[in-house]
Amino acid sequence: MDSTALAFYSLAFIIIAAAIFVVTAKNIFHSAVYLIVALFGVAGLFVLLQAFFLAAAQVLIYVGAIAVLMMFAVMLTARIADAGVRHTNEQVGTGLLVSLGLLAVMLYSLWDSPFQFSGAPVAEGAGLTLGRQLLTKFVLPFEIVSVLLLAALIGAVVIAKKDDTGRAEPKAKYPAARALREDPDIVRKVPR
Amino acid sequence: MIGLSHYMALSAIVFCIGVYGMLTRRNAVAVLMSVELMFNSVNIALVACARFVTPETVTGQAVAVFTIAVAAAEATVALAIVLLIYQHHRGIDVDRVNFMKW
Numbered sequence: 001m002d003s004t005a006l007a008f009y010s011l012a013f014i015i016i017a018a019a020i021f022v023v024t025a026k027n028i029f030h031s032a033v034y035l036i037v038a039l040f041g042v043a044g045l046f047v048l049l050q051a052f053f054l055a056a057a058q059v060l061i062y063v064g065a066i067a068v069l070m071m072f073a074v075m076l077t078a079r080i081a082d083a084g085v086r087h088t089n090e091q092v093g094t095g096l097l098v099s100l101g102l103l104a105v106m107l108y109s110l111w112d113s114p115f116q117f118s119g120a121p122v123a124e125g126a127g128l129t130l131g132r133q134l135l136t137k138f139v140l141p142f143e144i145v146s147v148l149l150l151a152a153l154i155g156a157v158v159i160a161k162k163d164d165t166g167r168a169e170p171k172a173k174y175p176a177a178r179a180l181r182e183d184p185d186i187v188r189k190v191p192r
Numbered sequence: 193m194i195g196l197s198h199y200m201a202l203s204a205i206v207f208c209i210g211v212y213g214m215l216t217r218r219n220a221v222a223v224l225m226s227v228e229l230m231f232n233s234v235n236i237a238l239v240a241c242a243r244f245v246t247p248e249t250v251t252g253q254a255v256a257v258f259t260i261a262v263a264a265a266e267a268t269v270a271l272a273i274v275l276l277i278y279q280h281h282r283g284i285d286v287d288r289v290n291f292m293k294w
Contacts, residue, residue, distance in 0.1 A: 023213030095215035
């Protein structure tokens with residue numbers, strides 16, 4: 001077993017174990033921590049695949065932003081992290097059946113699918129090629145993704161903004177009438 | 193020798209773990225974590241294809257960049273919705289958040 005295989009199998013073991021813990025951990029905070037482990041494992045796989053830019057982006061975006069965002073959500077929504085709260089619904093059997101069936105179908109279709117391998121080694125400046133491709137061949141999706149991120153930013157702000165309508169005390173339409181209702185003698189107190 | 197099928201098999205396994213979590217967790221944040229797992233499995237498949245099928249033009253890596261961006265946008269908006277639901281209902285049990293159903 002060469003070093004590449006050793007690295008792949010250990011990373012695969014880490015990723016699969018962490019993923020299983022993410023979906024089965026009773027404490028939701030533990031799930032978030034295991035998610036970070038799984039994301040780091042995927043970054044390691046990207047290094048193994050010589051996609052260094054994506055490995056850096058994976059650590060920066062997933063581990064640095066999304067996982068921390070998840071932790072914020074866990075902390076802001078209290079009571080769900082308590083032990084003793086049931087963490088699965090009644091569909092455990094069905095979910096297991098569906099996911100294992102899907103896995104069987106995927107592995108079966110993988111078994112004899114004719115991949116067209118290219119024996120060429122990875123080019124020297126793969127990051128350079130990636131950047132050049134993003135700004136030539138994929139320039140339209142690149143711009144669309146930037147607009148999408150802007151829309152998501154504004155949308156998140158608008159959705160999560162605390163709205164005062166509805167739950168706040170309704171504004172009195174006639175303050176004088178309300179004062180009169182609360183204190184009927186107020187008329188006599190008014191100085192002449 | 194580790195080839196494309198190894199990475200594809202790993203990707204399929206992680207994807208199916210994500211599907212299981214998405215179907216069975218009650219907590220909306222845990223459902224989102226399962227969705228992130230599925231996004232990551234797809235990224236593994238894309239980058240593996242970029243490595244083994246088109247090593248000269250790293251097309252799969254370019255697509256993976258877009259996947260990461262879309263995943264970030266999805267996580268942002270979904271967590272905002274989760275916080276809003278928590279403010280209104282004092283809970284984010286996805287089995288009980290069905291007020292748009294009828």
